[in-house]
Amino acid sequence: MNRNIKLTLAYDGSEFRGWQIQPGLPTVQGTLSDVIGRTTGEKVLPQGSGRTDTGVHALAQIATFSTDSPIPVDNLRVVLNDRLPPSIRILAVDEVSPDFHARHSAKAKTYRYRVYRGDIVPPWLARYVAHHPWPLDEAAVFEAAEYVIGEHDFTSFAAFDPDKSDRSEEVDYEEPKHATNVRKIYESSWCSEGEEIIYTVRGNGFLHHMVRNLVGTFLLVGKGTWNPGDIRKILEAKDRSAAGPTAPSSGLWMVGVEY
């Protein structure tokens, strides 16, 4: 009886060296692997819908693993939460069809980025936002985001990685899902909420560092370095050096995956 199990989980990324398992370092995947292993007696490596970097949080990451264990899904949720640290919570456990895969089956993903505009970040928010108390033309920031809606080559916003220039968040190196840096963005918008401005972006996939590089670039538009319309030229350049810096990981939240 081989069952395919889907986990919906939330985590505080500031407590981990990212999603991906690394020997001797605390990672979300590694912690899950340990705890599932102790629970089912099997050696498993849950596959996430995508990696997240050190400091990046998840409201609802999706991961799958297969097991021969007969433990009912509701019990599994309770036992795993009991054994996991408070920084990882399993929100739901579902048994899914054998062909469902957290990454390959994903149709769209949504990320959010929180920028704290107030003078002083309250200590209990410091891990969960990026701080930008400096003058900012917020209307220009908000407008800039609209220019990335649609299908574009996002090379200018992809992490420059000399070893793996094609490294995308979704790539596992055996079977890349996307062979290019072209992605489709369905939603890209900012809103104001109290002392924060929050960016929401929904697309069919994201390159490594793409959301943080977009935010870093939008913030430079708000500083006056570029006009909102210059985002178009930056996309066309297909050159990482044409865009702005990578915004800090603390502000980034994976908020959901659609299948």
Added chain:
Amino acid sequence: MNRNIKLTLAYDGSEFRGWQIQPGLPTVQGTLSDVIGRTTGEKVLPQGSGRTDTGVHALAQIATFSTDSPIPVDNLRVVLNDRLPPSIRILAVDEVSPDFHARHSAKAKTYRYRVYRGDIVPPWLARYVAHHPWPLDEAAVFEAAEYVIGEHDFTSFAAFDPDKSDRSEEVDYEEPKHATNVRKIYESSWCSEGEEIIYTVRGNGFLHHMVRNLVGTFLLVGKGTWNPGDIRKILEAKDRSAAGPTAPSSGLWMVGVEY
């Protein structure tokens, strides 16, 4: 030119072994003392309005220290925040009259206690609430709180400390402000907010562990161990063993001090 400086500060208590300085351990008072010392060049030990234990947070703790430094208060705020960890933030710096003292001058203090009632505590709230997902007669909990309003001997709710049975939060051992365990409570009430129930208590002073012991007792009323009116008998007993357990520190917030 000896100036008396008043700090209003917020902190995340989960990062510290409480307020009070302890050699070799991270404490709020110790961290402030270091950073002020590096800024003014003087050895100072800021006096808080009261101690907080490991894991207890502050929305607005008050501390005072005297200095010969001429640094203007606005600059002091910026420099101290620059040098402090993100887990401590100075919200305001004021120069006050020489006779003002954070603890001796305090007329009333307010604490809040957050109880998370949902099944799963989101990772980013785990440090800031106590988790109580079990059945609870919330109406009884809310009613129980009313019985402590007024002037009472709170011995039943004071930490039992074999060495210092009179140890109260406000006591410094040279000059106790309150010689007894009698305190006046002006407000004691619960409210519901989303997945949380939140206790607010305002009084002229609090014994060590008093708020956490009150909450632990109210929760047992909600479990049916006692009736709300039994709070009166527990107060009359003047015996720590008559009351309920100490609720976890994570839910406790010092929210303000009045002068």
